Amino acid sequence: MNYCSHCGAPVHYAIPDGDNRERHICTACDTIHYLNPKIVAGCIPVWEDKLLLCRRAIEPRHGLWTLPAGFMEQGETLSDAARRETREEANAEVELDELHTVITLPHVSHVQMLFRARLTAPVFSPGVETLETQLFREEEIPWDELAFETMRRTLRHFFADRRRGLFQLHVEDIPQAPPKGG
Amino acid sequence: MNYCSHCGAPVHYAIPDGDNRERHICTACDTIHYLNPKIVAGCIPVWEDKLLLCRRAIEPRHGLWTLPAGFMEQGETLSDAARRETREEANAEVELDELHTVITLPHVSHVQMLFRARLTAPVFSPGVETLETQLFREEEIPWDELAFETMRRTLRHFFADRRRGLFQLHVEDIPQAPPKGG
Ligand SMILES: [Zn+2]
Ligand SMILES: [Zn+2]
Known part of the structure; x- marks a missing residue:
């Protein structure tokens, strides 16, 4: 995953506040993109x-x-x-x-x-x-x-x-x- | 879903060849984005x-x-x-x-x-x-x-x-x- 599916801006890979795993987070709209089985x-x-x-x-x-x-x-x-x-x-x-x-x-x-x-x-x-x-x-x-x-x-x-x-x-x-x- | 998470181009909603449901498909790189339970x-x-x-x-x-x-x-x-x-x-x-x-x-x-x-x-x-x-x-x-x-x-x-x-x-x-x- 490289881009935010919501707004199209690049995502970065980091641990969101209150989480304990790295997620893809949008650099513009802050949407967290979870991947699931x-x-x-x-x-x-x-x-x-x-x-x-x-x-x-x-x-x-x-x-x-x-x-x-x-x-x-x-x-x-x-x-x-x-x-x-x-x-x-x-x-x-x-x-x-x-x-x-x-x-x-x-x-x-x-x-x-x-x-x-x-x-x-x-x-x-x-x-x-x-x-x-x-x-x-x-x-x-x-x-x-x-x-x-x-x-x-x-x-x-x-x-x-x-x-x-x-x-x-x-x-x-x-x-x-x-x-x-x- | 508005943008392709792979390349950042807009997606459209259509039935891919050989499929029977509408999916989000990238207008640039043709990636099909599936959503799953x-x-x-x-x-x-x-x-x-x-x-x-x-x-x-x-x-x-x-x-x-x-x-x-x-x-x-x-x-x-x-x-x-x-x-x-x-x-x-x-x-x-x-x-x-x-x-x-x-x-x-x-x-x-x-x-x-x-x-x-x-x-x-x-x-x-x-x-x-x-x-x-x-x-x-x-x-x-x-x-x-x-x-x-x-x-x-x-x-x-x-x-x-x-x-x-x-x-x-x-x-x-x-x-x-x-x-x-x-
Ligand atoms: Zn975004
Ligand atoms: Zn694409």
């Missing part, structure tokens, strides 16, 4: 014993598989965001169940929040950011071609919980980018 | 059969009671944010238990996420944004002097779950500002 909302769409994955048509991780998820928008609820992303990426309608994972990635300031969900019908197709949509049984999951470490963890927890017959919420962090995946 | 992280600090509340020394809701919570910062985890806010507002150390409420306020684009937590010692005092800190039993909670509807709901769920002997996660939305409280 982003929420990635999505779901695990289930049909019978299978899950719906999407193969990414966009960077990062073009060509790799992911659960439908994306940035929550201003003015929507967390649930609406999860359903909207599923609609946009997979042309699929879901009914959301419980929240399944809340995973923080502090190095990129993302908090990924994925619900378990049921497809209302086995109807889906690639959205504009998707190359391919497909239902997978557990033994068919393309573990080596998953786009993100967060998705790998979410799927692992899902199958472990399902085998145990007890779903629960998993709140965890991925402290820094792993060597492969993200 | 903010996470409010905090906790319910428990000591024996009591909870710790803070009386606010800042607006909004100056003088009213709240659980310790505030905006999550870039680069921290959700848990770190909840513990930091408790330290800043109440000079108290907590061990976090499970996530208890995830409440979206779409009209202000906030997602409030509160953990249940245990004070590591009955040691607390007002931070700079707090007038007073106090432990309350259920029957002592100042229900009519709570700062936010989100806190009222979080406390109601907490006591209902405790009576039932089973804590769970509550994911819900407050679709628009209620007539009183927020």
